[in-house]
Amino acid sequence: MNVDYIVxxxxxxxxxxxxxxxxxxxxxxxxxxxxxxxxxxxxxSMGYREGGIAPIVTSTNPASVVATMGVDPLPQxxxxxxxxxxxxxxxxxxxxAIYAYKHYKTLDTSELRRLKG
Amino acid sequence: xxxxxxxxxxxxxxxxxxxxxxxxxIVLHGHLTPGGGFPxxxxxxxxxxxxxLGYGAEAAKAKFSPLxxxxxxxxxxxxxxxxxxxGLFLGFNFMKNAIPLGTTGNxxxxxxxxxxxxxVGIKVAAGLAVILYAMxxxxxxxxx
Amino acid sequence: xxxxxxxxxxxxxxxxxxxTPLISILTKRYKKERIRDLFVxxxxxVTLLLVLHMLPTVWSGNIIVYRLxxxxxxxxxxxxxxxxxxxxxxxxxxxAALVSIYSLMYMKNDTGLEKYYTLLLLLLASMMGVTLTxxxxxxxxxxxxxxxxxxxxxxxxxxxxxxxxxxxYMVIGSLGASLVLLGISFTxxxxxxxxxxxxxxxxxxxxxxxxxxxxxxxxxxxxxxFCIKIAMVPFHAWMPDAYQAAPSxxxxxxxxxxxxxxxxxMLRIIYILxxxxxxxxxxxxxxxxxxxxxxxxxxxxxxxxxxxxxxGISQVGYILLGxxxxxxxxxxxxxxxxxxNAIYKALLFMCAGAIxxxxxxxxxxxxxxxxxxMPITAGLFTIGALAISxxxxxxxxxxxWTIYIAGIQAGKAFFTxxxxxxxxxxxxxxLKAINAIFLGQRPKxxxxxxxxPMTMIFPMMFLAVLCIVLGVLPSLGIDIxxxxxxxxxxxHGYIRAVLGGI
Amino acid sequence: MMRRVLxxxxxxxxxxxxxxTVSNYLLPFGTFPQRKFENFENQSVAQVYLENAPKAEAxxxxxxxxxxxxxxxxxxxxxxxxxxxxxxxVCGVAMLFRAAKEGD
Numbered sequence: 001m002n003v004d005y006i007v008x009x010x011x012x013x014x015x016x017x018x019x020x021x022x023x024x025x026x027x028x029x030x031x032x033x034x035x036x037x038x039x040x041x042x043x044x045s046m047g048y049r050e051g052g053i054a055p056i057v058t059s060t061n062p063a064s065v066v067a068t069m070g071v072d073p074l075p076q077x078x079x080x081x082x083x084x085x086x087x088x089x090x091x092x093x094x095x096x097a098i099y100a101y102k103h104y105k106t107l108d109t110s111e112l113r114r115l116k117g
Numbered sequence: 118x119x120x121x122x123x124x125x126x127x128x129x130x131x132x133x134x135x136x137x138x139x140x141x142x143i144v145l146h147g148h149l150t151p152g153g154g155f156p157x158x159x160x161x162x163x164x165x166x167x168x169x170l171g172y173g174a175e176a177a178k179a180k181f182s183p184l185x186x187x188x189x190x191x192x193x194x195x196x197x198x199x200x201x202x203x204g205l206f207l208g209f210n211f212m213k214n215a216i217p218l219g220t221t222g223n224x225x226x227x228x229x230x231x232x233x234x235x236x237v238g239i240k241v242a243a244g245l246a247v248i249l250y251a252m253x254x255x256x257x258x259x260x261x
Numbered sequence: 262x263x264x265x266x267x268x269x270x271x272x273x274x275x276x277x278x279x280x281t282p283l284i285s286i287l288t289k290r291y292k293k294e295r296i297r298d299l300f301v302x303x304x305x306x307v308t309l310l311l312v313l314h315m316l317p318t319v320w321s322g323n324i325i326v327y328r329l330x331x332x333x334x335x336x337x338x339x340x341x342x343x344x345x346x347x348x349x350x351x352x353x354x355x356x357a358a359l360v361s362i363y364s365l366m367y368m369k370n371d372t373g374l375e376k377y378y379t380l381l382l383l384l385l386a387s388m389m390g391v392t393l394t395x396x397x398x399x400x401x402x403x404x405x406x407x408x409x410x411x412x413x414x415x416x417x418x419x420x421x422x423x424x425x426x427x428x429x430y431m432v433i434g435s436l437g438a439s440l441v442l443l444g445i446s447f448t449x450x451x452x453x454x455x456x457x458x459x460x461x462x463x464x465x466x467x468x469x470x471x472x473x474x475x476x477x478x479x480x481x482x483x484x485x486x487f488c489i490k491i492a493m494v495p496f497h498a499w500m501p502d503a504y505q506a507a508p509s510x511x512x513x514x515x516x517x518x519x520x521x522x523x524x525x526x527m528l529r530i531i532y533i534l535x536x537x538x539x540x541x542x543x544x545x546x547x548x549x550x551x552x553x554x555x556x557x558x559x560x561x562x563x564x565x566x567x568x569x570x571x572x573g574i575s576q577v578g579y580i581l582l583g584x585x586x587x588x589x590x591x592x593x594x595x596x597x598x599x600x601x602n603a604i605y606k607a608l609l610f611m612c613a614g615a616i617x618x619x620x621x622x623x624x625x626x627x628x629x630x631x632x633x634x635m636p637i638t639a640g641l642f643t644i645g646a647l648a649i650s651x652x653x654x655x656x657x658x659x660x661x662w663t664i665y666i667a668g669i670q671a672g673k674a675f676f677t678x679x680x681x682x683x684x685x686x687x688x689x690x691x692l693k694a695i696n697a698i699f700l701g702q703r704p705k706x707x708x709x710x711x712x713x714p715m716t717m718i719f720p721m722m723f724l725a726v727l728c729i730v731l732g733v734l735p736s737l738g739i740d741i742x743x744x745x746x747x748x749x750x751x752x753h754g755y756i757r758a759v760l761g762g763i
Numbered sequence: 764m765m766r767r768v769l770x771x772x773x774x775x776x777x778x779x780x781x782x783x784t785v786s787n788y789l790l791p792f793g794t795f796p797q798r799k800f801e802n803f804e805n806q807s808v809a810q811v812y813l814e815n816a817p818k819a820e821a822x823x824x825x826x827x828x829x830x831x832x833x834x835x836x837x838x839x840x841x842x843x844x845x846x847x848x849x850x851x852x853v854c855g856v857a858m859l860f861r862a863a864k865e866g867d
Contacts, residue, residue: 275843275847278850279850282854329839329840330836330837330839330840332837335808336808336811336812336837337837337838338837338838338840338841372861372862372863373858373861376854376855376857376858376861377858379854380851380854380855380858383847383850383851383854386847387847390844396841398838398841399838399840399841399844402841402844402845402848403844405848406844406847406848406851409848409851409852409855410851410854410855412855413851413852413854413855413858413859416855416858416859417858419859447784449807450789450790451788451789451798451800452798452800452803452805453796453798453805453806453807453808453809454807454808455808459808463803463805466802466803467800467801467802467803468801468802473788473800473801474784474788475784475788475789475800478780478781478784
């Protein structure tokens, strides 16, 4: 049973729901984060192997053990990259939210649209 | 933003050097243990955040000014590109690991990974500090 | 000659953007801020020269593969440049060079210019990165740099419209990026590779005729993600706001650069990665819906930049329609339209910027009678408008005519008729715009408006000349796009060149 | 209300589709280097990283941490892009909160 995969997909769905329904900008950011973390969870769990160890050579895990038992290091590298991308987008979005709140005193996206009028 | 109570001030004064040291350790051991430039940089910037919360924005800016932050961010980025171009100058392709590799498991090993980690550590710490200071200005104007 | 030209075309603008803040600190201290602007222009022109340097090699039928860090694909990242990439790289770097020259005067009165130029160089570097890369995840990373710098540039003027447009663009764009990332992770979990050529080879083993359900899901995720980025019709809501709010120079670069890159990525995924030509019907339907809705929405706009944004959406529909016909003529016509679209869209946005620079508004209700004040801009705008509506002897006619003929040959007469009707609609709304801006009653306060400055006129004139040249000599245009056509239909050649016969 | 119902319906459909796909078409959890789909059978490219990355003589970087080796050596260019995206975001945020007038 692929419980990990299913949980990741459910997280993606919840994030999507949050993004579609919520009108508060901060809550939309949270939805976006849940969506992205669902994808990260999927990527990481994809690289697991039965009884796997961390892909780091130490005195107890020599190179030969890592080569046969290590989990997939590539998705971990991809997730590192993806986390930073996510942080950057969130930083931009939150600073836009701060700016909008400071000048227009609202975070409600439907309100934002009406104000434009 | 003014500082906080005495407890917070004392705790942040005592802790922030160790946090800084731990961040540097994480950056330098990126090729041996979990971690590397990005997490290390974030831990380094946490030390600045502690000072900022405890003593107020002015004290933090006196330690690490916004101009210093943005210059060192650029320097960190240039270290990355320069390390990449090193491979090009030595006759290989861009980003080739062209300098001597040490023995696996030592602190000096893995060639260009060390300068790259240091560069990205500087860059992330300085970059997040710039973001922090920029967001602070939004609230500083409000207080005036 | 220069072996490292592919990587330098990405790294030089990148390094330029890292250096710009340092240079601007120095130039601000000595009050010589022009040096910073000229430095940026020089960097962009060097990039263009590097692309031109690669041109003869690629056009003679070779595929340049540059292995980063000397790693063999599929283990390392490689840059793979075939006819399709080089066409897009040429468009992007050429338009960026003109836009940077145009910005010298256009942005003169804004604050925070060092940030503007840094972001402009980052946008150029990331577009070059997306265009030249041969690795799927790397493409995503550079696409995100492009998006983040685009979000920032949309908010550059910091007025209410731009903040709102940027928030909207960002939420929708991040959703698209997440879908693309999900598609990439599904691809990796299915075939275990990230190199485009390697994935293509492995997918061809799985077989795409008929497409297995999981591949359909992957394709749907990737297509939805990139459709959001190029504003195909169900997802087009962000685009008019963003283009209206962005400074016109940036809007010109978006319309000509990022849209072109987005279309390129879609073509790369459909033709090289999946190798499925069977998607033609989907492309035709999406393309014609986009075309019709864009043109109908453009008819009712009261703001020049908004109108141009909707017409940009509608023109992307033409490209997809042409490519979707699937015949050699159709694909060539679509690619030719991609080139032409970049040229006249940039021209029109630059004209809108020139009007905004002198008058301070782009609202069609307030403008009027400017042809006496700005005769050159009026003439150039008219050339652009006639070109985009497909009136001979301009370049739009050449590519649209090719698409019509291809449609009739492919037996899709209904869609061809639709394309012709949309073309007439395009002419209608642009004539309305010309009438409202340049003819009619001139309000009193516009009497002292002067012609746009020379550094803004020059890039516009250059583009207008290109419009006429490609219209008079359509065979020249077909010659430019035929290497791209050859690359698009040569999936095996691409795989062989990248993987080196593995 | 209508909007909420529509959104719930859409999300349920997408979620069901995704769950159906991952539980039927992907290999089960925990079978890492293996990649199999109908007639296609292969190993993930990442297996080679695990074998070669810690050994300098096999062409790897000789880094004890395989993930770092991928992040900075095999796919270093990606990470350069990642650093650039941080630079972009910093630049964007600084642009947004810049002073209203030139001079400071």
